[in-house]
Amino acid sequence: MDTPEVRRGRPLTFDRAAALAAATRLFWENGYEGTSINDLTQAMGIRPGSLYAAFGDKRSLFNEVIEAYGRSPAGELIWAAMHREPTAFDAFRRILLDAAAMYTDPETPAGNLLCSAAAADTDVATYMRDLRNASVGTFEKRLTTARQEGELPATADPRKLAAFFTAVMHGMSQRARDGATAAELTDTAELAMDSWPAR
Amino acid sequence: MDTPEVRRGRPLTFDRAAALAAATRLFWENGYEGTSINDLTQAMGIRPGSLYAAFGDKRSLFNEVIEAYGRSPAGELIWAAMHREPTAFDAFRRILLDAAAMYTDPETPAGNLLCSAAAADTDVATYMRDLRNASVGTFEKRLTTARQEGELPATADPRKLAAFFTAVMHGMSQRARDGATAAELTDTAELAMDSWPAR
């Protein structure tokens, strides 16, 4: 929003977005404490001083990585499907099918960054846990609406379904990390949709 | 099998099994590199020298932890259900329901050790990945038998089903780590069984 017209002082000698992308890839593949400052500076092509001047400390850089991921197609997967698909069924099918494709995208590390980038540090762990848990609430809200609108039978339980689809989604991320192909994950997605309550 | 009748030299001053259990808990909660030798010696109540004498290096200790877990009820979950339940349907239902209970057992850390104890180290990561992937093969074999015996329709695809149940199981582990209750996971397990092919 507020892009300063003229930047004073010495300009950055590196592409900030590219450096952030390199950091993202490392955290994605090796997790928070599995990625060292040395690994980062190497991959980003800068020295520690530049990293700390541009991104703050390791934790701040990680936060920025997570935020950028949230604004990427992979991070907006759920939001996009919710707003573009007409029915709840279509939305959840779209979410799982997109996840199958994105979790196996050869351009990025396998799986979901929020599931893959494990962290032992308590603060970081709870931060990511909250982000993962957020999908349950989002799912439940959409399913409740679907039931009110009659798309789902009155016997259907939005909370149970929300938990189920979250588990499938996170399980697909693990499978992708373990080498599952896009085809396998697509099949898993379709099988999961078989659990959609009959009218 | 070969328990030496008489032990020569100075005896261990600590309970080896208890120490291994303490190490298991740490690796389970914080992962491989998230657990330091200092953390381990503290929790096991021994000093580094004793740890290295009794278990070898960190990697060897981790291997022993994984092996012991594989012989525990949580690790033998799949094998037990396969051999005790009469039908494939009952076996897979049992696996998911037992997983729901064990992944939320308050006596142990949440989730499945093989899913939770993330590792950035390449060797350790592939070691654990292979163990996780093993369930897909086991599942597929049982499902193939079920189809041959007529329990599953000819149209059912054992490989797809095996991948699906593995994804659900690993997703349940992630959900447990994120705070899901036993009730939630049980509901997820039941919903997953709705994907079982109709005859």
Next chain:
DNA sequence: CTCCTTGTTGAATGATCGCTCAAAAAAAAC
């Protein structure tokens, strides 16, 4: 008792961890 074997101890190893800082460098402002 003396050997022999094994375990424990406490200190210390070099490597790597996240991180900092004074000095030099590159730009705009004056």
Next chain:
DNA sequence: GTTTTTTTTGAGCGATCATTCAACAAGGAG
């Protein structure tokens, strides 16, 4: 030109990492 602002550099900080080792302790074997 000089000043001011910002970034880069390269060295280095203390802390922690996994690991080792000589000295000592505790048991069985002779």
